[in-house]
Amino acid sequence: MFVTDHVAFLFQKLHPDLINFMNLVDSMNSAQAISELNKIRSAVDLQSSAWENERDEVLNEVYLLNRFINLMGSYSATWMNIAGSKFADSWYSLQDSLDHLRSIKKFSSGTGIRLIDFLENQLIELEKLYPYNVFFSMGARVDLFECSICGKDIDSLECEHIKGELYRGKLAYGTAKGIGSIDHVAMVKHPQDKRCVVKYEDDGPQFEPVRYLAHLLTSKTMNPLSFNHLKFSKRREKNPDFKKLPRNDVCFCGSGKKFKKCCIDKEFLEFDHIDIVPREIDKVIEGGVTSLFLDGQTIGKFGTYLHQVYA
Amino acid sequence: MNMADNSDKQGHGQEFPRLHFLDDKETCEMAVVDDPDFQSFLRAGIVGLKFVPRPYHSCEEKLMSPNAGDFSKWLDRNHPEINLTIDKGDGTLVLRSSDFWLPLVFLASDVALPIYLNLVSNYLYDRMKGALRNEKPRVHLEAVFHDKQEGVSKKFSYEGDAEGLQKAIKKFDLNRFLDE
Numbered sequence: 001m002f003v004t005d006h007v008a009f010l011f012q013k014l015h016p017d018l019i020n021f022m023n024l025v026d027s028m029n030s031a032q033a034i035s036e037l038n039k040i041r042s043a044v045d046l047q048s049s050a051w052e053n054e055r056d057e058v059l060n061e062v063y064l065l066n067r068f069i070n071l072m073g074s075y076s077a078t079w080m081n082i083a084g085s086k087f088a089d090s091w092y093s094l095q096d097s098l099d100h101l102r103s104i105k106k107f108s109s110g111t112g113i114r115l116i117d118f119l120e121n122q123l124i125e126l127e128k129l130y131p132y133n134v135f136f137s138m139g140a141r142v143d144l145f146e147c148s149i150c151g152k153d154i155d156s157l158e159c160e161h162i163k164g165e166l167y168r169g170k171l172a173y174g175t176a177k178g179i180g181s182i183d184h185v186a187m188v189k190h191p192q193d194k195r196c197v198v199k200y201e202d203d204g205p206q207f208e209p210v211r212y213l214a215h216l217l218t219s220k221t222m223n224p225l226s227f228n229h230l231k232f233s234k235r236r237e238k239n240p241d242f243k244k245l246p247r248n249d250v251c252f253c254g255s256g257k258k259f260k261k262c263c264i265d266k267e268f269l270e271f272d273h274i275d276i277v278p279r280e281i282d283k284v285i286e287g288g289v290t291s292l293f294l295d296g297q298t299i300g301k302f303g304t305y306l307h308q309v310y311a
Numbered sequence: 312m313n314m315a316d317n318s319d320k321q322g323h324g325q326e327f328p329r330l331h332f333l334d335d336k337e338t339c340e341m342a343v344v345d346d347p348d349f350q351s352f353l354r355a356g357i358v359g360l361k362f363v364p365r366p367y368h369s370c371e372e373k374l375m376s377p378n379a380g381d382f383s384k385w386l387d388r389n390h391p392e393i394n395l396t397i398d399k400g401d402g403t404l405v406l407r408s409s410d411f412w413l414p415l416v417f418l419a420s421d422v423a424l425p426i427y428l429n430l431v432s433n434y435l436y437d438r439m440k441g442a443l444r445n446e447k448p449r450v451h452l453e454a455v456f457h458d459k460q461e462g463v464s465k466k467f468s469y470e471g472d473a474e475g476l477q478k479a480i481k482k483f484d485l486n487r488f489l490d491e
Contacts, residue, residue: 137406155384162388191407
């Protein structure tokens with residue numbers, strides 16, 4: 001994940017604290033997890049402040065390390081919000097986590113740690129549990145986007161910076177200048193920002209699947225790191241309102257139609273069903289959370305081990 | 312793409328932003344066009360590509376599409392051999408969409424449509440670094456070019472994902488192969 005000696009060494013040094021933090025998240029110990037993360041953040045700030053004059057690669061990896069720590073923070077907030085029945089807020093912290101993950105994937109070098117793959121798989125699955133499928137996106141006219149690094153028009157060839165790239169540890173982005181009138185608001189499936197949703201109330205029926213997950217967490221049936229994936233299926237259940245009537249009688253549902261032309265085939269109804277499938281790998285791999293901080297190659301060995309155990 | 316528009320004004324004469332509904336539809340169309348601006352472009356003997364601003368929905372001003380600036384810089388860095396002319400227009404369109412909205416492009420005789428589509432495909436690949444594994448890039452593009460065989464100008468419009476774009480590129484390559 002890190003290739004410069006400076007940041008790779010610092011990250012290695014932080015491993016015990018990061019593992020401790022993840023264990024605190026897994027045991028839903030919110031206050032201690034926040035305190036542990038603040039400790040890690042302070043250590044990174046202190047160390048990186050001495051590297052201000054280092055080469056570009058070091059500063060860019062400091063940015064990456066900070067994104068990683070922010071990911072830890074929003075990941076923890078996601079699970080704590082779910083457990084605390086703050087479902088609308090948990091959507092926002094989940095989106096923060098996914099944004100951090102995109103950045104980490106983009107700027108990482110060398111062999112990635114298994115945690116990133118694990119979080120990507122887990123959070124993509126978790127996202128499916130939410131009721132949001134349509135998002136809002138606005139259309140507007142602006143004069144230009146000012147580059148965060150040089151202040152020139154970031155879309156012009158005069159500006160040598162590329163939007164979304166790092167320059168000495170700073171991200172280049174454009175700030176809209178001369179915003180004209182908003183032309184429209186669109187409902188889209190692929191927005192730039194998935195936080196732009198019609199917000200549902202935390203106690204609304206839309207959050208029923210997330211509420212069930214919260215119940216699993218608070219009843220200690222499942223830990224955050226155990227959440228693996230979802231299995232969507234259809235389930236047939238007996239219709240409690242169904243009444244078997246002679247074919248030519250008026251239907252029980254009140255439509256006024258004959259039973260044979262209305263609800264005759266509705267004795268059983270099909271419902272959407274979601275199974276929350278837990279992760280079992282830690283039953284075999286000793287070390288649990290520690291294994292998530294190993295690199296891909298080491299995990300390959302564990303993979304073989306798993307295969308041998310089950311063969 | 313645009314399925315329905317609400318009215319611009321909703322009571323008391325107050326103007327509200329219009330509401331659009333966008334979906335995942337994939338379109339790949341080729342149409343004969345008679346575009347005076349493209350004819351002027353051809354007569355001027357310009358080589359390479361020209362980015363052209365255009366009105367968008369209710370905006371009367373000619374706007375450059377959201378990804379035009381980034382795409383122009385990518386072309387400048389990765390394909391400096393291609394001459395690029397940009398008509399900036401009256402501003403830039405902002406859509407807050409994760410799709411790639413490329414500008415209307417005029418192609419001179421030295422840049423064939425399959426070459427341009429390959430450039431777009433490479434640009435998308437570069438810009439999707441860091442995408443999560445369930446995210447597929449979607450692109451909206453339009454290119455006007457002169458079909459020498461038929462002696463007419465044509466506009467190619469595409470809206471869909473990168474895989475569909477690859478299929479379109481293969482189709483054009485096959486057609487060219489059969490023509491030769």
